[in-house]
Amino acid sequence: MRSTSTLRRAATALLTVAALGIAPTALADTGHQGPSWRAAWAASPQSPTAPFSANWSLQGFADQTVRQVVRVTTGGTRARIELTNRYGTTPLRITGATVARTDKGSAVRPGSIRQLRFDGRASVTIPAGGTLLSDAANLPVEAFGSLTVTLYLADATGPATFHHFSSATSYRADGDHRADLAGTAFDETSASWYFLSGVEVTGGRDTGRRNGVVTFGDSITDGVGSTLDTDNRYPDQLAERLAEAGRPRAVVNHGIAGNQVVNDTTWAGDKALSRFRKDVLTEPGVRTVIILEGINDIGGSTTTFPAAPTPDVSAERLIAGHRTLIREAHAKGLKAVGATLTPIKGSFYYSPANEAKRDAVNEWIRTSGAYDAVVDFDRAVADPADPDRMLTAYDSGDALHPNDAGYTAMAGAVDLDEL
Known part of the structure; x- marks a missing residue:
């Protein structure tokens, strides 16, 4: 599956509008009649492997936070991410996730951190073989701007679906550091991407194109x-x-x-x-x-x-x-x-x-x-x-x-x- 249930997304949004003060137009993100989404960044998933150099795919993660930096090639007023467990053999639990504007290295810019939600929830389980999209985050994105996606994985993931050659540095820390501004806790690095397979944007000058x-x-x-x-x-x-x-x-x-x-x-x-x-x-x-x-x-x-x-x-x-x-x-x-x-x-x-x-x-x-x-x-x-x-x-x-x-x-x- 490419995304979570449209009906469940709509229901969650309707139930939370009054409590969270979400503008009615935000409901458009929950269905196919809403704003057009555009691919802004992508990485093809691969099964866990390490033919050239050590990486984290074979061992996976447990009570760890992985922070990944990607550069988008188009901008918009909101963004959402795609996570994949395409090659997982067991369900993948994402305890929590954030997206922010990148500062330097594993640090992110103050005031830019947005907690990602999945059908209105802070955590989500992706079935083996599955792929899903987060809800929209109200984070304006500029073309050629860098975003930092942070995943906290409290439970053991088992071997991780990943993308081997990222030509970019990813970071790992023990414990929950999804809301950290500084990157001091992230003392391990890898040149691969893990579980993250896409970023999509909506709004802005290219809407509908x-x-x-x-x-x-x-x-x-x-x-x-x-x-x-x-x-x-x-x-x-x-x-x-x-x-x-x-x-x-x-x-x-x-x-x-x-x-x-x-x-x-x-x-x-x-x-x-x-x-x-x-x-x-x-x-x-x-x-x-x-x-x-x-x-x-x-x-x-x-x-x-x-x-x-x-x-x-x-x-x-x-x-x-x-x-x-x-x-x-x-x-x-x-x-x-x-x-x-x-x-x-x-x-x-x-x-x-x-x-x-x-x-x-x-x-x-x-x-x-x-x-x-x-x-x-x-x-x-x-x-x-x-x-x-x-x-x-x-x-x-x-x-x-x-x-x-x-x-x-x-x-x-x-x-x-x-x-």
């Missing part, structure tokens, strides 16, 4: 290789570029490092053909999806890093997978933009056979007309003297993932008119 962009893909969409806590992933920079051009719109990121189009993995999420419907097609206020995926299908069959090789995938099967994603996007009224696969020469994925597959997929993306538009990320970051290799100035160091400058080049390659 369905023009958001979802970027969908693997580690190169996820931002692996970008500098921690700088929001330099290509989707972030694309959102900034749109705003600077006077054409602001939300850009949300549904990349998962290591993800594949046709193969599930234990460490890099469900295959794109499965998760596209859950991650992309449920996002509100979205008009366009940019799809950059397939290099892990190609390279994953010839390497043991970080797990056993995945089944070999032909270029033809990859193309068939892309065609399926395009059909599903079109069925939901979304424009589908295809992105070419970036260079791999010099990386642990490279071989002549793998390069031949990459070239075949890229040629199909560029020339088939199956996508509504194309962004040529391959040529944007390639070395002109050796087009199968990423330009050194754009390489994070592994010949596979761009650095901040490389992600800038990718964002600059998108034709804004095509969005």
